[in-house]
Amino acid sequence: MHQEYTIIEGDFVNAGKASSSVKKTLKQLDVNPSVVKRVVVALYEAEVNAIAHAYGGKVLVDIDEDKIHMVVADKGPGIPDIAQAMQEGYSTARPEVRDMGFGAGMGLPNMQKNVDKLDVKSTVGVGTTVEMEVNFS
Amino acid sequence: MFHHALEINEPRCIGCARCMKVCPTEAIRIRGGKAFIQGNRCIDCGKCHEACPVDAIFIKQDDFQSIFDYPHSVALLPAVFLSQFPSDMSVTRIYAALKDLGFKHVFEVESSASVFAEAKGRYAEHHADDEPLISSFCPAIVRLIQIKYPSLVNNIMPIKAPLDLSAMYALKALGDRGIPREEVGIFYVTPCAAKIAAVKSPVGEKRSIIDGVINMDSLYNRVYKKIKEQGKSYSFQPSKSPNLSADAILSTLTNGERRLCMAKRSYAIDGLQNVMDFLDKLENDEVEGVEFLELRACDQSCAGALLSCDNRFLIGERMYNRARKAAERERNGEVPRDREIDKYREYLLANANVDKVQPRSMMTLDKDRKVAFQKMERINRLKEFLPKVDCGLCGAPTCDAFATDMVINRVGLTRCVFYQRHLQQKNEITRQECLAAMNAVWGTDRMNDPKD
Incomplete structure (x- = not known):
């Protein structure tokens, strides 16, 4: 089952649209609530990241009986040092983004904590693709 | 079975669907021209009672x-x-x-x-x-x-x-x-x-x-x-x-x-x-x-x-x-x-404590995830036929709820008036079939000429 959502740069108001819709689907599939929560938290973080840092992008979700596969692909500045970005507290968010309560440098580490597979690919000046997978059981 | 305090007085119900539209858990459907409350979805909030123009939804009490x-x-x-x-x-x-x-x-x-x-x-x-x-x-x-x-x-x-x-x-x-x-x-x-x-x-x-x-x-x-x-x-x-x-x-x-x-x-x-x-x-x-x-x-x-x-x-x-x-x-x-x-x-x-509250999810399509997944795919396919105007003429509050009803309760797609028109254009549905689908939801009296 495939779902797609568009992310618009700076549109924090709509952060969480994709994760909310995915949540509804997983509830209908009777996925364990704690697993649903992990998926939603990770996807929400990825959505916020793309909204805060990039010039828009796409969320591609594929759900099958056993797992969910999520790709958040953005066009943006990219991440020069992924290992550094994976550290808790590291943030390059602009002050106005931090003022909105985002940009605490917990995004990627939080995703890592909640998913079974995480793959971040990035090209500076082109964009970032975050690929995540969560197994249902 | 869970006890519900809200009940519908069928003879009094005019089947106006106001209750169906306001129900926060989409628990109400129209069948045969009357409202019907699905017990497993009702939380007894009473929104339907407030919305009813003829007091057909009543609250049972003891004598x-x-x-x-x-x-x-x-x-x-x-x-x-x-x-x-x-x-x-x-x-x-x-x-x-x-x-x-x-x-x-x-x-x-x-x-x-x-x-x-x-x-x-x-x-x-x-x-x-x-x-x-x-x-x-x-x-x-x-x-x-x-x-x-x-x-x-x-x-x-x-x-x-x-x-x-x-x-x-x-x-x-x-x-x-x-x-x-x-x-x-x-x-x-x-x-x-x-x-x-x-x-x-x-x-x-x-x-x-x-x-x-x-x-x-x-x-x-x-x-x-x-x-x-x-x-x-x-x-x-x-x-x-x-x-x-x-x-x-x-x-x-x-x-x-x-x-x-x-x-x-x-x-x-x-x-x-x-x-x-x-x-x-x-x-x-x-x-x-x-x-x-x-x-x-x-x-x-x-x-x-x-x-x-x-x-x-x-x-x-x-x-x-x-x-x-x-x-x-x-x-x-x-x-x-x-x-x-x-x-x-x-x-x-x-003595103030009670047992932990248990979930009784109405969201789940099936306990077996494989079956739930198949049902969801069918629901998603059916949604593509629906107009997404949530008119309620099919007897369900939204197109999404109708799509789910079709798969769970085996309700026919011809209850959708948009789909009926679609079939009429292709000459694939008779007038009688259209009327029967409408009657199933809205009862048999509504398509008559008004009495003088």
Whole structure:
């Protein structure tokens, strides 16, 4: 089952649209609530990241009986040092983004904590693709 | 099966679908021209009752005469009951009228408000892991979380609501006066449908100790009539001390619990839509650090309850005024009578807990994930045929709900008028088939010419 959502740069108001819709689907599939929560938290973080840092992008979700596969692909500045970005507290968010309560440098580490597979690919000046997978059981 | 207090009076129902459109859990469908409530989705919030233009949705109550089955009948009154009456009608007069109507004793539900607050406080001390803790006060909220937010059931504090605590208190207090249990009949005067459902099929308890339920609006009529009959001949005696403390009176209004809780960060939210908007965010972990939530299904909490006999803001004002007077008397050193419950405080606290609330999700398409997945794929395919205007002509509140009904309840796609037109263009459906599909939803009378 495939779902797609568009992310618009700076549109924090709509952060969480994709994760909310995915949540509804997983509830209908009777996925364990704690697993649903992990998926939603990770996807929400990825959505916020793309909204805060990039010039828009796409969320591609594929759900099958056993797992969910999520790709958040953005066009943006990219991440020069992924290992550094994976550290808790590291943030390059602009002050106005931090003022909105985002940009605490917990995004990627939080995703890592909640998913079974995480793959971040990035090209500076082109964009970032975050690929995540969560197994249902 | 879960008991529901809301029922449809079929002969009276005109099948207007207003109830179906307002139901927050999409529990209502139209079949054969009549509304039908799906029991597993209904949370007894009463939105349908409010929306019905012909009073076809009624709230079942016990026969008033059954209070005479017990030598010691108790009226268990919510504080909001007294505030239904104009402010010049004194509490003493209302109590006198209740006695005249046949009640031997009157207890106010909120006399246990301070015990309820303490029970929650004690529970909170040991359950920081389950924060934000959600109050068990409003039964419609408890049921909403069970069916729509199953991941949050552990956040609900498994503590008896004030109504149950006060019933226990009444039994104990009367027992101490030498009245045996079997002679006592406890009748709860309910301001809403959800509380009836909570009494008839309690969550986290085997059975309730309440013997009967009387609707607040019907008792209001009886009391009002009694007072008018008594007229001026009634000799007025002001009560010696206030019945309830100010805190207890305010506890049923929005912020009533929150203002007494010790949480650093807490919210009081009233109105079902507001509650759902917040729980959606909470479920996504978008709100962090909240310790306590007071959630109420009705706008203005119990002042806006379904069986209220006046405007919610006027009732709220009377409650504030009553609380203000009580506070003043407390400041002058008078001790409110609800402090009598202190004698039983430890007993009540020891018996205040109920079992953990269990989820009963209505969201799940099938227990077997493989089957659920197949059903969802079929639902998604069917959705592509639907116009997404949520007109409700198929007898379901939204196109999405209709798509689910088609897969779960095997309802035919031809019930969609847009799809009918689509088939007509291709000459793939007859007029009779169209009419039959409409009749299945809206009954056979609606396609006739109007009678002259």
